[in-house]
Structures are given as C-alpha cells and as structure tokens.
Amino acid sequence: MDLKPKNAPVLADPSPLNKSRLGMPSSMLPCSQSGAPFSSTMLTAPRKKPGKLDDVRSNGWLDAMQSSSPPRKKIVKDFGVEVASDDSDIVYNSWMLKYPSALNSFDHIINRAKDKEIVIFLDYDGTLSPIVDDPDRAFMSADMHSAVKGVAEYFPTAIISGRSRDKVYELVGLAELYYAGSHGMDIMFPVQETSSLHQNTYIRSTDKQGKEVNLFQPASEFIPMIDEVFKTLVEVTKDIKGAKVENHKFCTSVHYRNVDEKVRAFLSWLTVAQCVHDVLKDYPRLRLTHGRKVLEVRPVIDWDKGRAVEFLLETLGLSNSDDVLPIYIGDDRTDEDAFKVLREGNRGYGILVSSAPKESKAFLSLRDTTEVSEFLKSLVKWKEQQ
Numbered sequence: 001m002d003l004k005p006k007n008a009p010v011l012a013d014p015s016p017l018n019k020s021r022l023g024m025p026s027s028m029l030p031c032s033q034s035g036a037p038f039s040s041t042m043l044t045a046p047r048k049k050p051g052k053l054d055d056v057r058s059n060g061w062l063d064a065m066q067s068s069s070p071p072r073k074k075i076v077k078d079f080g081v082e083v084a085s086d087d088s089d090i091v092y093n094s095w096m097l098k099y100p101s102a103l104n105s106f107d108h109i110i111n112r113a114k115d116k117e118i119v120i121f122l123d124y125d126g127t128l129s130p131i132v133d134d135p136d137r138a139f140m141s142a143d144m145h146s147a148v149k150g151v152a153e154y155f156p157t158a159i160i161s162g163r164s165r166d167k168v169y170e171l172v173g174l175a176e177l178y179y180a181g182s183h184g185m186d187i188m189f190p191v192q193e194t195s196s197l198h199q200n201t202y203i204r205s206t207d208k209q210g211k212e213v214n215l216f217q218p219a220s221e222f223i224p225m226i227d228e229v230f231k232t233l234v235e236v237t238k239d240i241k242g243a244k245v246e247n248h249k250f251c252t253s254v255h256y257r258n259v260d261e262k263v264r265a266f267l268s269w270l271t272v273a274q275c276v277h278d279v280l281k282d283y284p285r286l287r288l289t290h291g292r293k294v295l296e297v298r299p300v301i302d303w304d305k306g307r308a309v310e311f312l313l314e315t316l317g318l319s320n321s322d323d324v325l326p327i328y329i330g331d332d333r334t335d336e337d338a339f340k341v342l343r344e345g346n347r348g349y350g351i352l353v354s355s356a357p358k359e360s361k362a363f364l365s366l367r368d369t370t371e372v373s374e375f376l377k378s379l380v381k382w383k384e385q386q
C-alpha cells in the first residue's frame with residue numbers, strides 16, 4: 001500500500017504565503033484596523049462603524065462561541081429541547097440512548113477486543129484534566145496520572161492535543177506515550193517503531209531524554225506565519241480583560257473564557273471575535289476553528305486529529321483493522337475529526353466526554369474526567385486478568 005500520498009497534507013488554499021506580512025504586521029493595529037492603538041479611550045468611544053460587528057455575527061462565529069462550552073442548561077437547549085435544569089437528567093439519559101456510557105458498554109468493548117490489539121488515543125483538556133479558567137493550571141489528578149500510566153503499560157497510547165507538543169508533554173509527563181501536539185500537526189514517535197514507508201515525510205530529532213525520535217510536522221512552513229499572527233493577536237487583544245493568546249507553534253489559540261460576555265459590547269466576546277476576524281482577513285492560508293471558549297487559528301491544510309490518528313496507526317504498524325481496535329476519547333469539537341475517521345472506517349470506538357447532550361460522531365460517552373479515569377482503569381484491570 002502506498003501510504004505517502006494519503007499522509008501528505010494537501011493545501012486546501014494554494015495561494016502563496018503572504019510574505020509581505022512578515023516583518024510589518026499592519027494588523028497589529030486595533031481590531032477595527034482604524035489606525036490607532038487599541039487604547040482604553042478607544043474602548044469607551046469605539047471608532048468602529050456599527051455595521052462592522054455584523055461580520056462576526058453573520059458568519060456564525062458568535063453563535064459558535066456562545067455554544068462552545070456552555071453551561072448545562074444552554075447545552076440542553078442546543079440539543080434541540082429547552083428544559084428547566086431539573087429536567088436535564090432526563091434529557092441526558094435519553095441522549096445516552098444514542099451515545100451509551102462506555103462504562104456500561106465495557107463488556108461489549110472487550111468482547112470486540114478479543115484477539116485484537118487495543119490502541120488508546122487521548123485528548124488532553126476536558127478529557128484527562130478538567131476544564132479550568134487558567135489554561136496553565138489544567139493539571140491531571142494523581143488518579144488520572146496513574147490511570148494513563150497504567151493503560152500505557154498494556155496498550156500503545158497516544159495523546160492528541162490542540163496544545164503544543166512540548167506543553168502537553170510537560171503536563172502529562174509520561175515518556176512512554178506517543179505525543180501529537182497542535183491538533184496533530186506535530187507528531188513525535190520512536191525511531192525503531194517506524195514503518196519505512198514514511199521515511200521521507202519526517203525528520204530525525206531527539207526527545208527530552210536524548211533518545212532518537214522521528215517528527216512528522218506537515219505544517220512546518222507555517223511556523224513564521226503562526227508566530228507573526230500570535231504576536232499580532234497578543235497586541236490587538238491586550239486591552240481586552242481576560243483574553244489570553246497561546247502560541248502552539250503550528251497553530252495559535254485565543255481564549256475568551258475569562259472575558260465578560262455581555263457587560264459592555266466592546267469589552268465582550270464580540271470584540272475578541274472581531275479582533276481575530278480582522279487579523280485573519282490578511283491571512284488567507286489560515287483558518288479558524290472553535291474549541292471550548294477558545295478560537296483556534298490554524299493553517300489551511302488537510303490535516304487534523306483524525307489524520308493524526310490514521311498516521312499514527314499506519315506508522316506504528318497498527319492499521320490492520322482486523323487486528324487492531326482503536327479507542328479515541330475526547331471532549332471537544334476538534335476531536336470530532338478523529339471520531340469521524342473511526343466511525344467512517346467502522347473501526348474501534350470514539351468516546352465523547354460530555355456531561356451534557358450534544359451531537360457527535362462518537363459512538364459512546366463518558367460523563368467527565370472521573371469516568372475517563374474509571375474507564376482506563378477498567379481496561380488495565382481486564383488486561384491484568386487475561
């Protein structure tokens with residue numbers, strides 16, 4: 001099988017790199033791009049024409065932001081039925097008819113795993129660590145750490161995160177796992193387990209322990225552009241209280257979890273959305289996706305967490321669906337790409353972590369990180385009894 005064309009990311013937008021932006025970021029102006037720095041004076045007397053904000057309203061950004069990580073009652077509404085929160089358990093239970101609990105389906109899973117090798121893929125935020133206000137303080141509990149360590153002893157285990165690979169490695173701290181950062185655009189894997197089929201698509205490097213590793217980085221040409229956009233976004237959002245921009249090397253995130261949604265229109269999520277929108281207008285080779293109260297700016301390449309799952313399975317020699325049962329656990333919209341790959345390939349299980357009903361390509365569900373840990377420990381226990 002020729003794997004190379006399949007794994008080579010295809011540029012969805014063939015336009016040349018916007019090189020003129022490197023060095024002189026004109027969008028380092030306020031979000032309105034009206035010329036003056038984004039000062040507090042401007043916040044009280046915005047120069048934007050009223051119609052301007054229709055950009056982010058009409059293109060659906062704001063709706064997506066409002067529903068990205070909503071409180072319980074709002075999610076219930078998103079699922080199509082608006083109910084009082086007292087009734088939300090009833091709605092959740094009926095939603096679980098479509099997405100049964102992975103804990104309750106455990107016997108079914110292990111039956112299907114007979115004579116197959118289970119491979120575990122784990123998202124980080126909201127899956128291994130609970131969602132918290134400060135992204136720098138999203139730690140795994142000791143219980144989760146030992147659950148992940150446990151599964152990695154018995155099953156090939158990979159973390160696939162939107163964060164930079166270094167950051168997620170620092171948070172997880174287990175050298176025995178595979179790591180894919182920046183939504184799968186930065187994959188590290190050991191040299192000896194590499195299929196020779198991919199040899200011209202990755203680069204040789206060393207990991208934190210000085211061991212030789214391979215890196216697959218399909219968006220490496222975008223590093224300067226992402227760095228430039230990161231700096232611009234920091235600049236244009238610096239006066240928006242609570243906004244936070246993270247640089248993940250191959251993508252960048254703008255958090256609005258701590259930005260007041262409605263206190264004043266120009267100090268709100270709308271402002272964040274407009275800032276990002278205005279900056280991105282100058283970068284046709286970058287696109288925006290939505291995470292949990294975060295806007296993610298990433299290259300327009302045909303690569304996502306789903307492709308990363310396929311890449312790892314193939315590269316580690318685990319792509320034969322008769323012998324391998326992949327399990328992917330994630331909570332976010334970006335995890336849907338991985339759920340889709342598993343569903344469409346009719347292989348393994350996508351497991352959505354959610355305490356409220358939402359549509360998903362996953363097959364099963366877990367309510368929260370506590371249930372994720374319980375599920376991982378059950379896999380270990382089952383394997384030990386074999």
Ligand SMILES: O=P(O)(O)OC[C@H]1O[C@H](O[C@H]2O[C@H](CO)[C@@H](O)[C@H](O)[C@H]2O)[C@H](O)[C@@H](O)[C@@H]1O
Nearest residue numbers: 124125131132133135138161162253257292294
């Ligand atoms: O793919 P993931 O590992 O789930 O990473 C997605 C984003 O996760 C982080 O943000 C989310 O978690 C934060 C900490 O709980 C929370 O404050 C934030 O609101 C969430 O969106 C991370 O900071 C982002 O950069 C990742 O893109």
